[in-house]
Amino acid sequence: MRETLVLNASFEPLAAVSLRRAVVLVLQDKAVVEQAHPALRVRAAAVDLPLPRVIRLCRYVRVPFRRRAPWSRRGVLVRDRHACAYCGRRATTVDHVVPRSRGGGDTWLNTVASCAEDNRRKANRTPEEAGMRLLRAPFEPTPADALVLGLGAAAGAGLPDWLARSA
Template identity: 80%
Template sequence: MRDTLVLNASFEPLSTVTLHRAVVLVLQDKAVVEQTHPEMWLRAAAVELPAPRVIRLCRYVRVPFRRRAPWSRRGVLVRDRHRCAYCGRRATTVDHLVPRSRGGSDSWLNTVAACAEDNHHKADRTPEQAGMSLLRQPFEPSPADAMLLALGLDGGSLPGWLSGGPPGVGRRLDPEAAA
């Protein structure tokens, strides 16, 4: 299970790694712990340390620029926080605003999380044709935002400098939250 966020030396998100790999990077002095799991400790014969949730590399690693976060069903559910875009209940499926049978694509802006009942009710129609309205509009997360959302982290659970901005400046991952 990948549950530790790895930040570059410049505090930009790079990837996620297993807890074991994160501990190895910290013990080899290649990374420092920025945030720990609450009440979770790792113990060995000679060492006891809090389990890292976010680590930062000590040296800057140059990575090629990624323009877009890859689309996935799991990504849509995580982006929408497992809440139905039509009624707000727990979402278990992904609904296409323009159905695939009518030329709709698997894209961030054409898919929303939906409960099974609303997905079945909408069926092979657009929301307007089904008389359904969206509680929030879909958006395309940046690659860094998609990674933070996948880890269950957002601007509210991280200090401002960890949520993408310079120290002291936080930002929200959901554009609707800012409005």
């Protein structure tokens, strides 16, 4: 199912909604289409609307401040774009840089995407002990980054067209 990114009136990302919900918001004049699919349209008896990819709310919505994006295995894979942090191949698992048995936990800064082979090879050791080097350091995405990356993952492999063009 297609999802549409909803921006606040200040252009900050708020959420991802279904295409149906996005069309309803636009028809109720609560949102405007910021970016639409170039060839597809939504048509009805009295409606002819471009298929929205990104909509912006007409009124500012106050959102409670969220300091951190919640950690998840899927989030780590999306953050690292399904690329192994050790060899660069397709990642299918999440590896703990400092193993959980040694006090490492499920945090953004302690987990990286990994292929199953490298995850087994590293086992219950740190990368230094296993003689493995991280290609890139883990980082904690902002809540807005996590939302946009998650939306890109839901759209299929890689980032959606509207995000890839702006990057």
